Each structure stands twice: as C-alpha cells, then as structure tokens.
Amino acid sequence: MKIETKCLHEGYKPKNGEPVALPIYQSTTYRYDSTEEIGKLFDLTSDGHMYSRISNPTVGFVEEKIAALEGGVGALCTTSGQAASLISVLNIVSAGDHIVSAATVYGGTINLFAVTLKRFGIECTFVDADACEEEIQKAFKPNTKVVFGETIANPAIAIFDIEKFASIAHKNNVPLIVDNTFATPLLCRPIEFGADIVIHSTSKYMDGHAVQLGGVIVDSGNFDWTNGNFKEFTEPDESYHGIIYTKQFGKAAYIAKARVQLMRDLGAYPTANAAFLLNLGLESLPVRIEKHCRNAETVAQFLNESDKVEFVNYPTIKGNKYNELAKKYLSKGCSGVISFSIKGSRENAIKFMDSLKLAENVVHVADIRTCVLHPASSTHRQLSDEQLVAAGITPGLIRLSVGLENVEDIIEDVKQALEQV
Ligand SMILES: *Cc1c(COP(=O)(O)O)cnc(C)c1O
Numbered sequence: 001m002k003i004e005t006k007c008l009h010e011g012y013k014p015k016n017g018e019p020v021a022l023p024i025y026q027s028t029t030y031r032y033d034s035t036e037e038i039g040k041l042f043d044l045t046s047d048g049h050m051y052s053r054i055s056n057p058t059v060g061f062v063e064e065k066i067a068a069l070e071g072g073v074g075a076l077c078t079t080s081g082q083a084a085s086l087i088s089v090l091n092i093v094s095a096g097d098h099i100v101s102a103a104t105v106y107g108g109t110i111n112l113f114a115v116t117l118k119r120f121g122i123e124c125t126f127v128d129a130d131a132c133e134e135e136i137q138k139a140f141k142p143n144t145k146v147v148f149g150e151t152i153a154n155p156a157i158a159i160f161d162i163e164k165f166a167s168i169a170h171k172n173n174v175p176l177i178v179d180n181t182f183a184t185p186l187l188c189r190p191i192e193f194g195a196d197i198v199i200h201s202t203s204k205y206m207d208g209h210a211v212q213l214g215g216v217i218v219d220s221g222n223f224d225w226t227n228g229n230f231k232e233f234t235e236p237d238e239s240y241h242g243i244i245y246t247k248q249f250g251k252a253a254y255i256a257k258a259r260v261q262l263m264r265d266l267g268a269y270p271t272a273n274a275a276f277l278l279n280l281g282l283e284s285l286p287v288r289i290e291k292h293c294r295n296a297e298t299v300a301q302f303l304n305e306s307d308k309v310e311f312v313n314y315p316t317i318k319g320n321k322y323n324e325l326a327k328k329y330l331s332k333g334c335s336g337v338i339s340f341s342i343k344g345s346r347e348n349a350i351k352f353m354d355s356l357k358l359a360e361n362v363v364h365v366a367d368i369r370t371c372v373l374h375p376a377s378s379t380h381r382q383l384s385d386e387q388l389v390a391a392g393i394t395p396g397l398i399r400l401s402v403g404l405e406n407v408e409d410i411i412e413d414v415k416q417a418l419e420q421v
Helices: 003-009 035-043 057-070 081-090 107-119 133-137 162-171 245-266 272-304 323-329 346-355 385-390 407-419
Strands: 074-078 098-102 123-127 144-150 176-179 197-201 215-219 309-313 337-342 371-373 397-401
Touching: 003 057, 003 272, 057 074, 057 215, 057 272, 074 081, 074 245, 081 107, 081 176, 081 197, 081 215, 081 245, 098 107, 107 123, 107 144, 133 162, 144 162, 162 176, 215 245, 272 309, 272 337, 272 407, 337 346, 346 397, 346 407
Parallel strands: 098 123, 098 144, 144 176, 176 197
Antiparallel strands: 074 215, 197 215, 309 337, 337 397, 371 397
C-alpha cells in the first residue's frame, strides 16, 4: 500500500460484519478467565491488554497505523508531544548521562532538556545543526547516550540533516531521535534516512483540527541496544522479575520497554476517545498536508515579494539556505509553516499581527485554520537573547501557519495587514 492508502487502511481492519469506523473501547480494564492468564500478562509472556494506563485496543490500532506510516516496528501513543519527547529520552538516559541536541528544536524541548532533565542529573549540549561533522563531534562525551533533532524546526523553519546526524550518532554508538511533527510521515520518513526513533506531537497536523493534544513514539527496530552502552536493555529489570528487554522483545525492545516500564510508572497514556479523534485526523492527513504545502508556497512567495518584509524563512524560496536539504528530505513539500520578519522589528510585527482579520492570533501551529504567533513574546519568551539567536528567532519574527482556506483569501488578509504597517 502507498502511504495515502495506509492512512485509511492500516491499524484497524474490520472483519465480516464489523463496524467500518474505529470502535472506541471505553474501558479501563480487561477481563480474563483465570488468575494464571493475568499472571502471564505481568510476566510479559503473553500479550493482551491489562490496564488502560499501559495499552487499550482503540489506542493500539492507532499505534499500529502510525508505526506503519513511519516504517517502524512499533509505536506508543502519549497524552502530549511533550510526554513523547520525555519518554523517548528517559527510555535511554539515566542520571549521569548526557544528550546532544540540535539547538533548533521546539521551545518546550529546550526547556525539558536544559532545565527539567538537568534537575534529574541529565545534561544536554545544544549544537548548531548546520555545523560540520567535526564540529558536532566535539559535543560528544563518554556519557553521551542519545542525539536529538527536529525535521523542520520551528520557528526558524530549519531543516535537519538527518543522514549527517544519524552517521555521527552511530559512530558514537548511540541512537538518533527525530521529532517529525511538522513534516509528518507524508512529507518525510526519518527512519529511511537513518533515524532510530521518531516522535511526534500529534496535536499538530496529525490531529489537524485543534481538538486533541497527543504524542507518539515510533521505534525503527534498527538500533543495536546490545552494543554495551545500554545496560537497561540488556540487564534484568527487577520490576518485571528480571526480564531482559532485548531477549524478550528482540527488535522491539525499545518500544516495549517504553510501554511496560515507563508508561506503567509515569502514566501518560491517551484515552480511547483521544485515539479515535487522532485516527480521524490521520485518515484525511494526506489531502490536508498537500494543500497546506501548496498554500504555504504561494503565501511565502507573496511575502518574499513585499517591500515591508525583511526576510522569509521557507525552504522552497529561492536562495533559502535549506534549498538543497529540502530537495533531499522534503521533496513533496515543506509543510504549512512559514516564518518571516517585518522591517522595523518588534512594534511593526505586532501591528501586523493585530491587523489580521482572517488569520487567528493563537498559541498553536500546524492547524487547519491559518494562524499567527510572535515567538519572542510567547512560546520563546523564556529564552535568553543568546538562546533566541541560536533558535533562529529575531524580535520581529512572525510565525505564520498557513491553513486550508482559499489561498486568495489568506493573501488578501496578509496584504491588508501589511498595508497597516
Ligand atoms: C507542539 C510541539 C511539541 C510539543 O507537543 P505538545 O503536544 O504541545 O505537548 C513538540 N515538538 C514539536 C515540533 C511541536 O511543534
């Protein structure tokens, strides 16, 4: 099946006489005939649902679908993208370990790595993702356990060179995690370029309609956890009578451990109803994402031609520094998210935003409706000037998330707001 077909037909596959739409299994618990069968569930020797903090049939079907879309061996849904970032990393690192991350990542990821994980004894070094291999290598330490980056980083709209980072990570015997939120598997499948784990905030294009927060972690099954660097995978887990994840689950060791150990202990599993809504979003994702890309290309071009605009960040704009990487990783399109700076900086940017009539001023992105945000005064407010520059943010920068309205209406709105500046 091609990916558009998978969006509809992977995961839940109704049998004779069964409902066509994904059923919502609204149940916290599952009934078994004997104590022995329940015992086997706790030994992890038989699969089956135990409790909806760890798995649920409705969520399970959506996990199967997303794993198929990304080309992984398994997936784990979470209650938010933040929970996906946290669990994807905690499944690998412990106190005393070190992360290497691209500096151009989501603001929430920067907080998580630089502030919260630090309190737990996990350090992170942020690197310039556009630097050469030798330069990036300098960030590695003997205790580095994972590398992290984002396919299309918001709000700089920077494209992450997945192959370059996969090669550096693998030379250091550690896995690469890629946050593929903006690209979605429709535009880029990071596993095909060497990523070991892919995560998403499904709150963005996957849900698409601003109705449901969520996240997901996908395991490629390709990383060798037995290379001596990852004892949690190869030594007995006392919380499961000493099972060894790589022995019990083989290629799916990473995603199995994330579920049965971390999700059990941290409890950030979505409800059946949440998964149902996410599945609706996934079914129409191919048609939506294509239109988002085409509309954004048109709007980016229009902005680029305006004399009120200082610069436009969008990879298909001629001369953008990511032209080549976009061709390689995002040949079908670069998502609906653009950022640009209005001449005269901060006040003019705010004047422009407040003059928009159609585009909504919201703290959201990658939505069906066109929306705008001023990162320096909102999502990235907590960052120092230095961190702002590293994340590619200027005081006048505006993030414009192009929706599915008729593109002429979007341009009309942008045009009248520019005239107010
Ligand atoms: C929004 C976002 C997140 C966080 O996801 P939530 O669902 O809001 O918790 C992580 N990464 C990226 C790229 C995002 O855009």
